[in-house]
Amino acid sequence: MPAFEFHPQPKAELHVHxxxxxxxxxxxxxxxKYPPTExxxxxxxxHLRLFNNQANIRTVIAGEYDQDALFxxxxxxxxxxxxxxxxxxVRTIDDFRGLIEAVREQLHQENIVYAEVTVxxxxxxxxxxxxxxxxxxxxxxxxxxxxxxxIVDLVRNIGHQAAEGLLDRIIQRRPENLVAIxxxxxxxxxxxxxxxxxxxxxxxxxxxxxxHAGEALGAESVWDALRILKVDxxxxxxxxxxxxxxxxxxxxxxxxxxxxxxGNISTGVYSSYAEHPVRKLFEGGVPITIxxxxxxxxxxxxxxxxxxxxxxxxxxDEIQGLIDNSFRYAFSDATAL
Numbered sequence: 001m002p003a004f005e006f007h008p009q010p011k012a013e014l015h016v017h018x019x020x021x022x023x024x025x026x027x028x029x030x031x032x033k034y035p036p037t038e039x040x041x042x043x044x045x046x047h048l049r050l051f052n053n054q055a056n057i058r059t060v061i062a063g064e065y066d067q068d069a070l071f072x073x074x075x076x077x078x079x080x081x082x083x084x085x086x087x088x089x090v091r092t093i094d095d096f097r098g099l100i101e102a103v104r105e106q107l108h109q110e111n112i113v114y115a116e117v118t119v120x121x122x123x124x125x126x127x128x129x130x131x132x133x134x135x136x137x138x139x140x141x142x143x144x145x146x147x148x149x150x151i152v153d154l155v156r157n158i159g160h161q162a163a164e165g166l167l168d169r170i171i172q173r174r175p176e177n178l179v180a181i182x183x184x185x186x187x188x189x190x191x192x193x194x195x196x197x198x199x200x201x202x203x204x205x206x207x208x209x210x211x212h213a214g215e216a217l218g219a220e221s222v223w224d225a226l227r228i229l230k231v232d233x234x235x236x237x238x239x240x241x242x243x244x245x246x247x248x249x250x251x252x253x254x255x256x257x258x259x260x261x262x263g264n265i266s267t268g269v270y271s272s273y274a275e276h277p278v279r280k281l282f283e284g285g286v287p288i289t290i291x292x293x294x295x296x297x298x299x300x301x302x303x304x305x306x307x308x309x310x311x312x313x314x315x316x317d318e319i320q321g322l323i324d325n326s327f328r329y330a331f332s333d334a335t336a337l
Contacts (some may be wrong), residue, residue, distance in 0.1 A: 006319070007303040012114040012326035012334050013291045015235055016260035017153070017184070018103055019086055019120070020294025024067040025295075026102040030089035036061045039088045050081050059087050071297050076216055076267040080186060082299060087123040091132045096124055100137065107146045110302055113311040114334040115146050118182055119152040122166055129307065131169055139175030149332050154198065156190035164198045171205050176238040179331040180208035182235055187216040192224040198230040208232050210258065210332040215269055219243035226255070233257070233329060238264055240286070241277035251285030256329040260293035261308070279312045289326045291305065 011180055018071035035069050040048065040061070051057045055148060056078075073079045107115050121134050122153055138150050152170060154163040167181065181202045192211055209228055214222040226249070227232050241244045252258070258304035261276045266291050270276045282288050290309070292302050306319055314322075327334040 005303065006306040006323070007301075008111060009306075009320075009323060010111055010113045011104045011302055011306075011323055012330060013107070013114045013302055014233070014289050014326055014330060015118070015260055015293055016107075016115060017118045017120070017294050018099065019090070020083065020201065020297055021103045021106060021117075021292075022086065022099060022296050023102050023106050024296060026099065027067075027086060027089065028065055030095065030315075033059070033095075034089050034091060036063070036088075037253075039091070043088065045108060047084075051085055054078055055120050055253055056079055056264070060085075070262075073266070074268060077186075078275075079267045079294075079297065080124050083294065084123075087120075087127065091126060091127045092131075093129050093137060095133060096129060097140075099138050103134060104142070104148060107148075112302060113147065114147045114149075114330060115329060116151050116179065118151045118153050118184065120155050120184065121170070122155050122158060122162075128209035129301070131166075132173060135170065135175055135178075135286040138178060141177060147335065148177070149330075150175075150178045150332075151182050152178060153182050153193075153294075155185050156183040156187070156195065157185040157194075159190070160194040160198055163195060164201065167198055167202060171201075171302050174205075174207075180232075182210045182212060184212045184235075187212055187221060191217065191221055193228050196228050199231070203230070203323060210235050212236055213262065214239040215267075219246045222246060231255075236260065236264070238269065238277055238281070241280055241284075247281065247284040247286060250287075254287050256287040256289055256325065258289050258291055260291050260298075262305055262306070263293035263298045266298045273308060273311060276312070278309070279314065282314075282318070287325055288322055289329055289331060290322050291326075 008269055090096055124134055125131050210233040211225045211231050211233040212235040213225040218239045219242045222237050233256045235258045259278050264270050290305055292300055292305055309319055
């Protein structure tokens with residue numbers, strides 16, 4: 001995959017997860033600070049079974065951190081379990097601040113001047129970090145680029161009632177730079193519809209709405225997100241291609257998709273880059289933005305992601321248009337500080 005063609009270009013990214021962008025060097029630092037046997041000492045038995053059933057995670061638990069081996073998986077579930085495993089190594093508010101700083105530096109090195117970073121606060125709360133402290137850390141805004149705005153992932157796996165309770169607490173102390181909510185996690189187990197009340201409440205309180213849909217499930221999941229949750233953007237949405245009427249709807253209403261091609265391939269949604277529908281969606285008039293999703297876990301940068309589009313027939317001018325879209329469809333003023 002080409003590496004640097006679009007590296008000098010000022011870029012925005014609308015779909016990138018905080019821990020999904022954890023620099024491998026920072027994760028290595030955390031693994032030294034918290035040896036896996038210590039970090040997992042109080043993990044529920046069901047989590048330990050999941051972790052020990054995956055060879056890539058077992059190796060790390062045994063004390064051998066090979067980043068190339070850890071970030072390799074064949075299914076969406078294997079990716080989710082690996083992602084979840086890394087949550088055990090951000091255990092204090094100082095760790096959380098360190099993670100933010102490390103990710104900001106990585107974004108800056110990639111010349112990403114604006115980023116809407118998704119953060120799953122419940123995962124850090126489960127490690128004993130108070131929600132209030134996490135929100136205070138998000139509110140801290142350095143005077144240097146990139147400009148970061150936060151999207152809270154309410155995590156569909158905790159269920160709609162727990163998600164609503166979490167949202168209520170966030171609304172009480174919401175920092176100004178927290179601009180939206182989303183739902184990540186196991187889409188195929190927790191579809192969008194039960195979260196209708198949660199999204200309505202977020203909308204009433206001035207938050208923008210996006211949701212992971214049309215990735216592990218097909219076009220009907222995207223329809224639910226649009227008709228029931230009434231979202232502003234769709235996270236992924238690539239399987240919209242399975243329903244021509246949905247493609248036409250997205251194009252007619254100019255509802256942007258946050259597309260992450262390498263991530264879709266890494267988690268087995270598509271078997272190869274050549275089979276990815278990003279070009280067909282683009283030709284169908286759907287607004288497309290390009291992001292990395294979890295760049296560390298998928299071993300990709302935004303520059304690489306953009307450059308790889310040329311193999312699907314995108315011209316340099318068309319790719320520039322996609323870069324512009326990431327500024328155009330942002331949830332706040334998407335400019336550098």
